[in-house]
Amino acid sequence: MRVIKRVLSQLHRYVLWLLISAVLWGFVFTRITDTSKQKKVTIYTDAPAVSEITLAAKLEEELPEGIKMVKVRHFTYAAFNSDEPKEADILILSESSVKEHIDMLSPIGLEPKEGDLVIDGALYGIRVFDLDSGRGAAKDFFTYTYIVSESENENYYLCFNKDSLHIGDWNGSADDAAFVIAERLLTLD
Amino acid sequence: MEKRVIELYSKDDIAIIDRKRKGWIAAAIAAAILTLAGCIFFCLRTNTLNAQTMLLYCIICSVLGGWVIISIVRFPIQDLKNAKKHTIAILNGTREEVRGRFTLTDERIRIINGLAMYKVKAEDAGRESSLQLFEGKKKQFSGVETDCVYSVHGFVAAYEADNESN
Numbered sequence: 001m002r003v004i005k006r007v008l009s010q011l012h013r014y015v016l017w018l019l020i021s022a023v024l025w026g027f028v029f030t031r032i033t034d035t036s037k038q039k040k041v042t043i044y045t046d047a048p049a050v051s052e053i054t055l056a057a058k059l060e061e062e063l064p065e066g067i068k069m070v071k072v073r074h075f076t077y078a079a080f081n082s083d084e085p086k087e088a089d090i091l092i093l094s095e096s097s098v099k100e101h102i103d104m105l106s107p108i109g110l111e112p113k114e115g116d117l118v119i120d121g122a123l124y125g126i127r128v129f130d131l132d133s134g135r136g137a138a139k140d141f142f143t144y145t146y147i148v149s150e151s152e153n154e155n156y157y158l159c160f161n162k163d164s165l166h167i168g169d170w171n172g173s174a175d176d177a178a179f180v181i182a183e184r185l186l187t188l189d
Numbered sequence: 190m191e192k193r194v195i196e197l198y199s200k201d202d203i204a205i206i207d208r209k210r211k212g213w214i215a216a217a218i219a220a221a222i223l224t225l226a227g228c229i230f231f232c233l234r235t236n237t238l239n240a241q242t243m244l245l246y247c248i249i250c251s252v253l254g255g256w257v258i259i260s261i262v263r264f265p266i267q268d269l270k271n272a273k274k275h276t277i278a279i280l281n282g283t284r285e286e287v288r289g290r291f292t293l294t295d296e297r298i299r300i301i302n303g304l305a306m307y308k309v310k311a312e313d314a315g316r317e318s319s320l321q322l323f324e325g326k327k328k329q330f331s332g333v334e335t336d337c338v339y340s341v342h343g344f345v346a347a348y349e350a351d352n353e354s355n
Contacts, residue, residue, distance in 0.1 A: 010263050014256055021251040025228070029244045032232055057237045069237075
């Protein structure tokens with residue numbers, strides 16, 4: 001009883017240390033699980049669901065030279081108009097989102113294929129999910145359709161941020177790591 | 190019968206306290222090193238797939254290690270620090286002779302600086318008063334029959350005993 005009383009007299013210190021530990025290690029882990037924009041490729045999606053961690057780990061199995069990390073961000077992390085998508089290199093967006101945010105996307109310097117999204121004669125989105133057939137890329141990682149509100153379902157497209165540091169000649173950036181990652185993403189089941 | 194004074198406190202006590210305190214400080218440092226090593230181990234094992242789990246392990250390791258260190262610092266180390274202060278105060282204080290019949294009670298009280306004391310009742314010609322006996326000196330004072338105690342600041346510091354007894 002005496003021991004319990006003495007321990008309880010220090011309760012505020014134990015609680016304070018618990019809080020300090022959580023904040024401190026949270027900060028440390030944020031630092032060690034992140035790196036500079038130059039060394040990572042960030043994928044942002046507004047698809048209904050995505051397995052961020054497993055997708056990132058899968059893509060990290062073969063990284064382009066100079067890249068140490070792949071980050072996958074989902075719409076739930078922040079509102080679309082926050083910095084989250086602006087920081088991304090690759091964006092997996094619904095058709096309406098692409099049209100709404102066309103000003104932050106880079107035209108893709110490839111020949112458009114059937115189903116790709118061409119706006120004002122320029123290719124902006126490579127189709128990754130076709131709503132009619134239900135076929136899509138990396139379906140083990142992405143959920144492209146809503147089960148409840150089916151009317152909101154759309155085609156999804158892979159786009160590139162015009163300010164990305166990894167889209168090579170398209171904006172004069174140092175490397176084309178975003179293309180390599182996007183290519184791998186499109187070939188995933 | 191010839192009487193002699195049995196001292197409850199001596200300078201050796203301070204040396205013993207210092208030694209114990211150093212031992213506990215070493216234990217706290219060891220706990221801190223182990224905690225840090227554990228956290229570094231979890232950090233080094235972190236990858237994209239297990240980051241959340243490793244963060245959780247790291248926080249658990251850090252919290253438990255921290256709690257052990259807080260417990261060591263706040264209890265044994267602090268108690269020994271207070272005991273040393275108390276011992277120095279007793280050794281340097283002015284003694285008062287108290288006469289009467291003394292009874293060591295089981296009433297344990299914690300005084301302001303956190304030291305545990307036992308109450309010693311003193312009865313002299315129908316007048317009752319009380320003294321305090323430091324917890325660490327209880328063994329030495331238990332079963333002692335004396336009619337003269339020396340106190341410093343109300344704490345029992347020594348007592349008078351018959352020469353043949355301790």
